[in-house]
Amino acid sequence: MRIVVLTGGIGGARFLVGVRAHARRIGAEVTAVVNVGDDVRMHGLQICPDLDSVMYTLGGAADPERGWGRVGETWVVKEELAKYGAEPSWFGLGDKDTATHLVRTTMLTAGYPLSQVTAALCERWQPGVTMLPATDDRLETHVVADIEGERKAIHFQEWWVRYRGAVPTHRFVFVGAETAKPAPGVVEAIAAADVVLLAPSNPVVSVAPILAVPELKEAVANGPAPVIGVSPIINGSPVRGMADRCLGTLGVEVSAAGVGALYGARSGGGVLDGWLVDTTDDKTDIPGVRVKAAPLWMKNEDLTAAMVASALDLAGV
């Protein structure tokens, strides 16, 4: 069996741990198509937060308490940059992380596409799944927001990390998405998949930027594999992160039903065949979509693997 997962960073990485565990049991291959909208160049370093979260988590090197970055991280480079007055100073640039970014940036500068760079980094981390960036092209999520009374378009990282999303926010723009091509292997993986899963990542700024790549969306929406989304909202609250702020900006209800309707039924121009919600949300109804309830708290690998089994069951595979 071939499983493709469209995913963001932290929550998606945790979900992928369960996907990998279940896939090992049933002998399935997993391809993770990872959001690059969060990617940003800072201090000359190309930083890919979601790719790194997935890579570190699956590689057993993520910090489980902080939720992002490396376990045992140190912060000398960041402190020194601040002493030079180098901006941005609000970004959490760890020393171990810096080495990852140096290797990545050096390879990108030498002309390697991000997908090949990611494969090279994964030689160290052995994530046990094939990790593909959604695109090798520039695709950045920018946020139109009011900053100190002035309407500005800022990078998603600035909105998220610097302002914690707590500024009047008008919309999200996926810069470059219209002309971006799916990274090599992405469309092929989706076409060959037995099931496509949408991780319980932020629908607005993690999954949407992936689906904003036209050929990628086309491959998912018109592909042969059933598409099963896993709700990132449990009983009216996001499992983690700031999905509520993002959904609020779009005027979407912060509920399993709201997010399910945002993704939409495949038959109605959306992408979903099935929508897996938490047992607390078992009344959810999305027209044209098979809805199933299962416990969705990813408390450990086994519970997460059971979620994945439920999703595959919903897909009928």
Add this chain to the structure above:
Amino acid sequence: MRIVVLTGGIGGARFLVGVRAHARRIGAEVTAVVNVGDDVRMHGLQICPDLDSVMYTLGGAADPERGWGRVGETWVVKEELAKYGAEPSWFGLGDKDTATHLVRTTMLTAGYPLSQVTAALCERWQPGVTMLPATDDRLETHVVADIEGERKAIHFQEWWVRYRGAVPTHRFVFVGAETAKPAPGVVEAIAAADVVLLAPSNPVVSVAPILAVPELKEAVANGPAPVIGVSPIINGSPVRGMADRCLGTLGVEVSAAGVGALYGARSGGGVLDGWLVDTTDDKTDIPGVRVKAAPLWMKNEDLTAAMVASALDLAGV
């Protein structure tokens, strides 16, 4: 009074501490024209060992025991790069240093010339002297040497750090020197100087690459200020570093006389008016050059400042 010092890194930095101390006493201004031949790009970072040694030393942040880099340095980035298998792994890239290189590389990438980048970095370090790179253009010292039986041209850093200069060595090449222009302010500083000092740096790979910039050599050799060299050889041995290996490659005797003759008298196409040697080398004779002996061990700031006073005395200023 205006003092210009042509200098390399570690030894030159120590000399400059004495120059600065003496200059403060007599109310003089100091401009250091610093070698860039050691500069190298590694892991995407533009590294300027001599500029950094001078900046850190005069800024009070150099490691006095190791002789290079920052006091209290840590090595997380270097260890992580090695775990990725990223080459070169033999270069001592500290975490604090990495921040300096990130700031520099970001500014260079944004289009600022090295001289302006250096000035920006010095806003933090307040070295108390004007620091100018010899040139803003690419000028790299390469070394033609036999590596595992094969004749190769390798970067000076590889020859020095990786091989400790202990390979059969044929010559040094200052790549880019012929077309390099002096950095803004260098020729002006030399023209306005009351005295030009050659620090007791390595004559072959620290001072020679500076003088390999044609207009800079011209400004020194034909300028109004007396030029006083300070011998880096005391009683037949280099004060520090590997000047002996470098001189041997050129067939130059490792002695105060040998180095003095290498620089040569201004009247004979060289640059020297005066040559300050150690008291153990008081028999040194360089045709056309005034030779004076003084204690040249730079054991502390006061002794080094006394050396500088002797050099100015020799210059007659």
